[in-house]
Amino acid sequence: MRHESVRTWGPLAPALGLVVVLFGGAVGLALLRSLGLLAGGTGAGPSLDAYRRLIADPEFGRSLLLTLHVAVTSTVLAIVLGIGAALLLRRLVRGRQPATTLFQLNLPLPHVVGAVAILALLGQSGLLSRVAAQTGMIEGPASFPALVFDPYAIGIIVQYVWKEVPFIGIVALAILRSTGDELEEAARTLGASPWQRLRHVILPLLLPGVLSAVVIVFAFTFGTFEVPLLLGRSFPAVLPVLAHQRYTDVDLAARPEAMAISVVITVLVLAVVLAGSVLARRTIRQEAR
Structure with a gap:
């Protein structure tokens, strides 16, 4: 041993x-x-003065809620769309390989490139706003709804979903191909509906492998800095951007708060990673039984 x-x-x-x-x-x-x-x-x-000041600071609370909103929403949307895309790709008879290649085309692109593309596409002076103004859908580019630098972090979430859906989808597709169709065919023979096959056969097969990918996506979207810096508002900012703001503040007394925010981010991400690992092991053991 x-x-x-x-x-x-x-x-x-x-x-x-x-x-x-x-x-x-x-x-x-x-x-x-x-x-x-x-x-x-x-x-x-x-x-512990830095942590006491953070707890008493309303900006920290708003930033924490915004960060959780961005991470949870992005992860949930990436799960749903990624698994849905994997199921569709598996069903393709013709053109499966080109479709799969196209689906994962943005995987090697850096997040900063995606953020700049989202800004050029969804900004109020971007491509969609100008097209809408030219076609008479809105009075002018300034009338286009704010999808970046907005209070709901829509632009940030769109960028994360665009980048992470192929990651989860490729993981799910690899699992589906490795397990084959035997269990699903057996469930169909026994009269299971498509929803029942999805719930009781496909999703349990996907859960252990996809869960690891989901934990990675959540950890990244919770702790990343560059995308919210480019597409998000300065107030309230997500926690990584808030930490940067405090660290670069002219008041050097704010630097311990910046470090405390970094520690909080690390602890929360590690807690999610450990919880995901425990859940994945339990799922694998249950399937083995």
């Missing part, structure tokens, strides 16, 4: 060690600075 563990984890040790050193070091540094123990501290020992 011990030799088996060594063979399994031995080759991964260098990469895991690098991740632990870089990630753990960054989180540890942020935690120490949030407690006032490094640069900018008072030298009077650890203090």
Whole structure:
């Protein structure tokens, strides 16, 4: 058993060690600075003042709610559309390979490129607003509804969904192809309706593998910085942007708050990752039984 563990984890040790050193070091540094123990501290020992100020700050609460809204909405839409697209691609008889290639075409594109494209497409001076104005649907580009820099983060969510749907869809499609159609055909033979086959056969097969992808999507959409910076409002801003604002504030006393926000983001994301891992293991064990 011990030799088996060594063979399994031995080759991964260098990469895991690098991740632990870089990630753990960054989180540890942020935690120490949030407690006032490094640069900018008072030298009077650890203090939770930065966290107390955040809890009492209404902007932090609004930013946390906005971040949760963006992450949860983007993840749910990506799940539904990604699984739906995988089911449609699996049903294709002709043109499946070109359709699959087209579906995953935006996977290698950076998120910043997608954000700039969304801004050029959905902005009030973007392509859609000008087309609508030219065709008489609206009086002018300024009358186009605000889909970027809006209070509901629509532009941010659209960009995340556009980028993450192929990721979840390709994972789901790979699982569907590897499991085959035997169980679904057996359910159809026994008189199960399409909805029953989806609920009791397809979704349980997809859950363990797709759940891992879903956790990755949620963690990314909760903690990423560049897309909300380009497409979101400055107030309230999502937590990563708020942390950047506090860190670059001319008042150096706000830097411990920026580090505290980073620690909060890390803790929440790790909690979601651990919960997803536990749920995935339980699902796999239940299927094995």
